[in-house]
Amino acid sequence: MVKSPRESLHRIFRHNPELFAHTLSRLFGVEVAEPTSIEVLNSDCTELEPLERSVDSPVMVHAPDGDYVVAFEAQLEPDKDKRRRWPYYVSYLHDKYACPVILVVICQKASTAEWARTPILVGMEQRPTLMVWPIVVGPDNVPVPTSAEEAAQDVPFTVLAALTHGHDKDIGGILRMLAEALSTVDIDTAGFFAEIGLGDTDARKTWRDLMSAQTYPYQRTLLQEEREKGIEQGIEQGREEGREEMAAESVLSLLRGRGVTVSAVQEERIRSCGDLTVLRDWLLRAATATSTAQVLND
Template sequence: MVSSPHEAMHRIFQEYPGLFSRVSEVLGVAIPAPTSVTILPTDLSEPRPLERRVDTLLRFDTETDGSFLLAVEAQGKKDPAKPASWAYYLSYLHTKYQLPPLLLVVCQDRATAEWAAQPVHIGPAQWAALTLRPLVAGPHNMPVITNTAEARKDLALSTLAAITHAGDPEVGAILKALSAALRDTPEDLAHPLAELIAQGLGRRPAAHQWRHLMAVDLSFYKSPISQEIREEGRAEGREEGRTQGRAESRAEDLLLVLEQRGMDIPDGARERITHCDDAELLRHWLTRAVTAPTLEDVFTED
């Protein structure tokens, strides 16, 4: 599974294109609901060896305003080179499809979102030939949904809101509400959204909380993320087993060395050795047992 917030921030619009209508409404831009949506190729390369790819590209058809293109870009940090690339994307799309293009940038931190939202004027200061004005969705304007009933009303929007608030202090409450909402949702809808959330949280601390919520929820027992969690648990169990095996082996070696040296091993000392599960400490004792004049010297710290 690709565990990338970048993927989740734009791919959710491929899986749920109608989400953009709700996002635009949240952002205060009146975009009519589409009558149809077409996922278009994301390769914007030119014949010359210069490859440019937009993250997600969709065509929206509406009854009142005709058709337009939506390019979705997931932006993780400020990048001075990006505005020029975005302007190129929009110009290229307008030329190729002869449709008005719109750029939506999705961010997970406020500073990046505010940077991305700034208009970029291309051209002389006296007369800007082109102005780049992306729509930006991020923690500064996406809703904080901590109520299960509210999350259930629009699961796709709630998922995107959770992803954009991945670094917020309230993300725990957001994830709990969303987990409870998904619990009563059909598997074919709940599981993909759960995967997108796992991707969107990436390596942030909230990711561990989300994985725990999924692991303890039997409704997600067959989902890919739960299977992955169980496999990690099995791997940890195997490692614990190997560690325990090393400890038992070294305890046996230590007792054998002490017996071969003719040392009397009281029950308390024997129990201390056999019950020790620290393989490194047992190795330390074993090293000392070769030359220690008494049993007490084996356990005495330097």
């Protein structure tokens, strides 16, 4: 399922255990042991009182020199409430798992990243009882690849660059390099990364256009949701305005939206089809076919 932009910002680290170590090294010059594995923890920090507190993505990192917890938080905009909750998250996880806790905040805007970097002091300013200093990853410190070859050398980091630079004017170039880089990894991994959540932005439209303009081996996963959604919409609208007519229109719209040529003869054949089962099959094929002949099985 296509993920929301906020979910993508923190879940990418859960999917790739090595990305956290690479990010610390590349952005902050901090070297940590390469994780041997990670364990996704329960994100619920709720106590007995009816007040929910949940970390976005807490993970237990198992490394040769000792275990530690990383709490990944996605932050789209400044939020004063988070400056009270982050120290709680850190304290709670430290107490529960009895090991070091690292707070990592991932942002899509430079202004939000700058806000998040301010240390949080609990107690007297002159002598704080607790200080929480988040490690912040954002568009102002995540470099973008300069070529498809460079993007392919570290695909997870390229995905992170695309996520954090989602509001950049040159996001199209980053996404084109990412699209090429995804062809160098296995299809399941590429399918996971291809579903990056870019929100309601120009970046999202650019990514969809890229996926529609060319045939990539990992598109099948990416388009699964659109196929299911298209079928459901076609059936529901068909009940109201003529099921066959709307299903035929869905097939034609999907083909043309992906840049597939439809001749006048082929259009007439699709529109004149009165078999809803056949139209459903055509709609499924239209999501991945490179020609209308493939859809019609000519």
